[in-house]
Amino acid sequence: MTELRTLKVALLGCGNVGAQVARILLDDADMLASRSGARLELVGIAVRNTDTPRDVELPRELFTTDAGALVKDADLVIELMGGIEPARSLILAAMRNGACVVTGNKxxxxxxxxxxxxxxxxxxxxxxxxxxxxxxIPILRPIRDSLSGDRITRVLGIVNGTTNFILDQMDSTGAQFADALAEAQRLGYAEADPTADVEGHDAASKAAILASLSFHTRFSLDDVYCEGISSVTAADIAAAKDAGFVIKLLAIAEKLTAAGGETGTETDAAGTTGVSVRVHPTLLPREHPLAAVRGAFNAVFIEAENAGELMFYGQGAGGKPTASAVMGDLVSAARSIVLGGPGRAETTTGKVSALPITAAATSYYIGLDVADQPGVLAKIARLFADHGVSIEIMRQTTHRDADSNIESAELRIVTHRASEAALAATVEAAKGLDVINSVTSVLRVEGV
Structure with missing residues (x-):
């Protein structure tokens, strides 16, 4: 039997995920060797403080604070430190020294x-x-490899477990946003400072990555339109529920096509003008597959020309689940080294532009507080028609102000699909209509 070669593995960071990765490397060494074709030897773990208590008991001699020295002699480097620096410099140094790199740094x-x-x-x-x-969830490899012979047209993802838990709590219990957030923090789903999650920044980073792989063009965080969920109210959730919808924070990347586009290039010949990449609270019909994703789980829904509709579902966070994804990449990288081929390259064959949010086509859910008097509905319908926006659903409830004793009505409108620019102009015009007291909510709708 041929003796297996040994590949040196350096681990940068030993938090919840890093500790589980180290445990797997040590405990499952034989299994990993049989699957990768090489012995994967963990030669060191770079941390800020070697005395920090950790949930997993690991050999103390593996720990070091000198990450730079650790990556110099490694064949494989796993970066789980997070942040931009020093992670960026260490990754670049590792690759320039000939090491393959696995990172979870979105x-x-x-x-x-x-x-x-x-x-x-x-x-x-x-x-x-x-x-x-x-x-x-194995999602990036299927997009890059399994669907490489297809054309992806649209990706919709619930890619942040914290916000999905919060919105699910609001939907299932009627809780206010602040109470649902507090519960998420109590259970450890949300950080003490939840800004990155609830304002959509975490999901936006993931949207940029999904768009880049799906459309073979490098998109950055600056290309992503982003709205969070902090303005979503219990009243919005209840009204959506009453109309047969659920609210989710979605990361969306979709190919947009212009009617009568110019020809001359592969992109133009298909009529494609660009890709819209965005993150925002979204109403989904309750029968949509993503509507059933509960708690802190994640799911990504893909539409492709030939494969049709696909959905990938599973745990989106946590030490062991995320370590599973890291180890899949590590075994793949080790096999590429053993086989002697070049590193698996990113396929950036497309040159598709990132489009602003105004170029997207969607539907709107609009809440209006209006005067309860004859002719109001006709005026509102005329305003929408004047802006080229068709109303699909309109629901009205009336209420009387306890202080002024003035009766008004709450309208909940769902539009047909239209351009984002036309819908935004309609909402802006509605704010100036004399029979409308206020625009109480504006949310986008998908899946209708």
């Missing part, structure tokens, strides 16, 4: 992915980051 990949890929290409090494999006 913020870095979304911000500086093009530079990292260029360096990986120059060095002929593999850069992988399955763990950067949707935790344990």
């Amino acid at each position: 913020a870095l990949v979304a911000k500086d992915g093009p530079t990292l890929h260029e360096e990986a290409d120059k060095a002929g090494v593999q850069l992988s980051y399955e763990a950067a999006v949707a935790g344990a």
Whole structure:
């Protein structure tokens, strides 16, 4: 029997995910060797403080604070430190020294992915980051590999477990946003400072990565339109529920086609003018597959020309689930080294533009507080028609102000699909209509 070669593995970071990765490398060494074709030897773990208590008991001699020295002699580097620096510099140094890199750093990949890929290409090494999006769910490799012979047209994802838990709590219990957030923090789903989650920044980083792989063009975080969920109220949730919808924070990347586009290039010949990448609270019909994703789970829904509709579902966070994604990338990278081929390159064959939110086509859910008098509905319908927006659903409830004793009505409108620009102009015009007291909510609708 041929003796297996040994590959040196350096681990940068030992938080919840890093500790589980180290445990797997040590406990499952034989299994990993049989699947990768090489012995994967964990030669060191770089941390800020070697005395920090950890949930997993690991050999103390593996720990070091000198990350720079650790990556110099490694064949494989796993970066789980997070943040931009020093993670970026360490990854670049590792690749320039000939090491393949596995990272779960979504913020870095979304911000500086093009530079990292260029360096990986120059060095002929593999850069992988399955763990950067949707935790344990295998989504990036299927997009890059399994669907490489197809054309993806649209991706919709619930890619942040914290916000999905909050919105699910509001939907199932009637809780206010602040109470649902507090419960998420109590259970450990939300950080003490939940800004990155609830304002959509975490999901936006993942949207940029999904768009880049799906449409073979490098998109950055700056290309993503982003809205969070902090303005979603219990009244919005209840009204959506009454109309047969559920509210989710979605990451959306979709190919948009212009009617009568010019020809002359592969992109133009298909009529494609660009890709819209956005994150925002979205109403989904309750029969849509993503509507059934509960708690802190994640799911990604893909539409492709030939494969049709696909959905990937699973745990989107946590030490063990995310470590599973890291190890999948590590075994793949090790096999590429053993076989002696070049690193698996990113396929950026497209040159598709990132489009602003105004170019998107969607439907709107609009809440209006209006005067309860004859002719109001006709005026509102005329305003929508004047802006080229068709109303699909309109529901009205009346209420009387306890202080003024004035009766008014609450209108909940769902429009047909129209351009974002036309819908935004309609909402702006509605604010100036004399029979409308206020626009109480505006949310986008998908899946109708």
